[in-house]
Amino acid sequence: MPDANGRELTFAEAIREALAEEMRRDPRVFIVGEDVAEAGTPFKVLSGLVEEFGPERVIDSPISEAGITGLGVGVAMTGLRPVVDIMFGDFITLTMDQMVNQAAKVHYMSGGKLKVPLVLRTTLGATRRSAAQHSQSLHAWFSHVPGLKVVIPSTPYDAKGLLKTAIRDDNPVAFFEDKMMYKLKGPVPAEEYTIPFGVADIKRAGADITIVATSSMVQVALGAAKLLEEIGVSAEVVDPRTTAPLDKQTLIESAKKTSRAIVVDEGYERYGVTAEIASVIADGAFYYLDAPVKRIGAMDVPIPFSPPLEDATVPNEQMVFEMAKTLCGKA
Amino acid sequence: MNRLPDTASQRVQAEPDVEQWLHLYQQMVKIREFEEKVNELYTQALMPGLAHLYIGQEAVAVGVCEALRRDDYITSTHRGHGHCLAKGASVERMFAELLGKEAGYCRGKGGSMHIADQDTGNLGANAIVGGSAGIATGAAFTAKRLGTGQVAVCFFGEGALGQGLLYEVMNLAQLWKLPVIYVCENNLYNEYTRYTETTAGDPLARAKAFGIYAEEVDGQDVRAVYTTMQRLVERSRLGEGPAFLLCHTYRYRGHHVGDINRTYYRSKEEEQEWMALRDPLKKLTEFLIGQQLTDQTVLDRIHADVKVEIEAAAQFAIDAAYPDVSQVAQHVYA
Numbered sequence A: 001m002p003d004a005n006g007r008e009l010t011f012a013e014a015i016r017e018a019l020a021e022e023m024r025r026d027p028r029v030f031i032v033g034e035d036v037a038e039a040g041t042p043f044k045v046l047s048g049l050v051e052e053f054g055p056e057r058v059i060d061s062p063i064s065e066a067g068i069t070g071l072g073v074g075v076a077m078t079g080l081r082p083v084v085d086i087m088f089g090d091f092i093t094l095t096m097d098q099m100v101n102q103a104a105k106v107h108y109m110s111g112g113k114l115k116v117p118l119v120l121r122t123t124l125g126a127t128r129r130s131a132a133q134h135s136q137s138l139h140a141w142f143s144h145v146p147g148l149k150v151v152i153p154s155t156p157y158d159a160k161g162l163l164k165t166a167i168r169d170d171n172p173v174a175f176f177e178d179k180m181m182y183k184l185k186g187p188v189p190a191e192e193y194t195i196p197f198g199v200a201d202i203k204r205a206g207a208d209i210t211i212v213a214t215s216s217m218v219q220v221a222l223g224a225a226k227l228l229e230e231i232g233v234s235a236e237v238v239d240p241r242t243t244a245p246l247d248k249q250t251l252i253e254s255a256k257k258t259s260r261a262i263v264v265d266e267g268y269e270r271y272g273v274t275a276e277i278a279s280v281i282a283d284g285a286f287y288y289l290d291a292p293v294k295r296i297g298a299m300d301v302p303i304p305f306s307p308p309l310e311d312a313t314v315p316n317e318q319m320v321f322e323m324a325k326t327l328c329g330k331a
Numbered sequence B: 001m002n003r004l005p006d007t008a009s010q011r012v013q014a015e016p017d018v019e020q021w022l023h024l025y026q027q028m029v030k031i032r033e034f035e036e037k038v039n040e041l042y043t044q045a046l047m048p049g050l051a052h053l054y055i056g057q058e059a060v061a062v063g064v065c066e067a068l069r070r071d072d073y074i075t076s077t078h079r080g081h082g083h084c085l086a087k088g089a090s091v092e093r094m095f096a097e098l099l100g101k102e103a104g105y106c107r108g109k110g111g112s113m114h115i116a117d118q119d120t121g122n123l124g125a126n127a128i129v130g131g132s133a134g135i136a137t138g139a140a141f142t143a144k145r146l147g148t149g150q151v152a153v154c155f156f157g158e159g160a161l162g163q164g165l166l167y168e169v170m171n172l173a174q175l176w177k178l179p180v181i182y183v184c185e186n187n188l189y190n191e192y193t194r195y196t197e198t199t200a201g202d203p204l205a206r207a208k209a210f211g212i213y214a215e216e217v218d219g220q221d222v223r224a225v226y227t228t229m230q231r232l233v234e235r236s237r238l239g240e241g242p243a244f245l246l247c248h249t250y251r252y253r254g255h256h257v258g259d260i261n262r263t264y265y266r267s268k269e270e271e272q273e274w275m276a277l278r279d280p281l282k283k284l285t286e287f288l289i290g291q292q293l294t295d296q297t298v299l300d301r302i303h304a305d306v307k308v309e310i311e312a313a314a315q316f317a318i319d320a321a322y323p324d325v326s327q328v329a330q331h332v333y334a
Helices: A011-024 A048-054 A065-077 A089-109 A140-142 A156-170 A216-230 A250-258 A275-286 A309-315 A317-327 B018-043 B058-065 B079-087 B093-098 B133-146 B158-162 B164-174 B204-210 B222-237 B268-277 B280-290 B296-319 B323-327
Strands: A008-010 A029-033 A058-060 A082-086 A119-124 A147-153 A173-178 A185-187 A201-206 A207-212 A235-239 A242-244 A261-268 A293-298 B073-077 B120-128 B152-158 B182-184 B212-218 B243-248
Touching: A008 A011, A008 A156, A008 A235, A008 B158, A011 A029, A011 A048, A011 A156, A011 A173, A011 A293, A029 A065, A048 A058, A048 B152, A065 A082, A065 A089, A065 B133, A065 B164, A089 A119, A089 A140, A089 A173, A089 B120, A089 B133, A119 A156, A140 A147, A140 A173, A140 A261, A140 A275, A147 A156, A156 A173, A156 A185, A185 A250, A201 A216, A207 A216, A207 A250, A207 A275, A216 A235, A216 A261, A216 A317, A242 B164, A250 A261, A250 A275, A261 A317, A261 B093, A275 A293, A293 A317, A293 B018, B018 B058, B018 B079, B018 B093, B018 B222, B018 B280, B018 B296, B058 B079, B058 B152, B058 B182, B073 B079, B073 B133, B073 B268, B079 B093, B093 B152, B093 B296, B120 B133, B133 B152, B133 B164, B133 B182, B152 B158, B158 B204, B164 B182, B182 B204, B204 B212, B204 B243, B212 B222, B222 B243, B280 B296
Parallel strands: A029 A058, A029 A082, A082 A119, A119 A173, A147 A173, A207 A235, A207 A261, A261 A293, B073 B120, B073 B152, B152 B182, B182 B243, B212 B243
Antiparallel strands: A008 A185, A147 A242, A201 A235
């Protein structure tokens, strides 16, 4: 990671900077979505972009998720590079046919002739008291589909570098931003950089246990690692950064080194990202493991509104800490 | 591009000459003979999968595509062989794709329902009913943004009138004045169900509700389809926005080749009536001979030449190699 020289941006600012830089670099790039222009999205992630690039390149659309995604697929197939903004990750359900049956398959079905360089930006993450239809983390759904790439950044630095890569990629990319993280600050250098897909990042080095954590759960894992340090357990926190492609090698190597692993992700636990990654580690590091690979995802319930109920559905530091403690025989 | 008049009403279309009509005739014959051959290959178990034949609807694909430039875009449907051919696809590579051969348009990876051909502006057939409406609208967005003068045509059957995506993108197209023409082929049946059981109100009114310029035409009359389409294409090229063309047509065969016993959803008499009285090839023949623009020997020669071409192309596909299994994981990502 290049030196930021003390320069800090919020997660939202990093996203905005990536978009602005790519739009300046490449006139084919444009943004389309609900309330993306003057409103700058409800989270104000895009504030200022319409002023710089104009309404031709920051386009307010009707509330038609399938329509704008489908339009984006056709646009991408014919030479432009759309960034489709889907306000809440829960609404990707409305884009499913266009992403899964169209965008993901066009290149393959055409025998490699047609390409879909489309980025679908959306959100994940609970605890905003937004209830069951505005709080889910559904990145596993797209991760399931060959032909799609899926990015789940956890820091402002990663968000910027990965979004620039997503926009330059010739494939459909789903980019999930934790909406609770938009105000999180972190170092972001002023100079140009990109981050390749499929390269995990070790957010904290450790020796006794590997905590694989994604997106919103990286901060949770780092918090748990601090608690573990206090009881003499050295935890390594590994962030895959992209679920598709998945950097299996780094995950396996870390687990081989520490001999224990927990996987934490904010998606629903059943059939989720944690299941896939746990299986990768169990297969790849089997002879090095001293304990079964454990996983923690969101509770398998529709996300409730009432704050104490909602909080109970999301993995937290204490849960990760307790599980790690048990795995390390410190219980 | 030459400076063109400002409104559609000021424009005058030149009446096509006999060579053009004969070309349209030849294209329709090509589609019919191609589809008859597909039927044969399928029933001989030489073609895997499904075959949704376009026989009966030839005048729509040909009339529409003849009004387009080679670089204009189309998106097609599961019943898409006619659209591909009318847009200029080669019969050899079409057959090869239908048989899953590497020489096919998509290296055998797409098959009958997914033929795409960039060189003729064909962005692909789509096996999700209405699924390509977004793609066609997006292609029109690109054309407008880049100022290429291209238009995009979205072919769909009346079954797609039941899909919400269509209305979302028609709204976008009209809001943003995109050069896209939605061509609805009403062949009367959503698979095995008559469209009147599935479609409330007037399909044209749905387009008009968005303020989209809409017309309907006898989809069995290739001259009518062609001349109507020329007008719609020109107004879209001039920046007057999207259009909707409802073509009344008829699917002679089943939903797919295996749909043999159809009496539970339509009568044999109805089928016979359309074939006897409203066949697109017969209609054009009557015009050409009635107007003494040509004679039967010329038309017979067209048929004979097309048959030779089709037979050779089918044989090419039969003899062509399957893709090596090592290709299965290629082209998942660009």
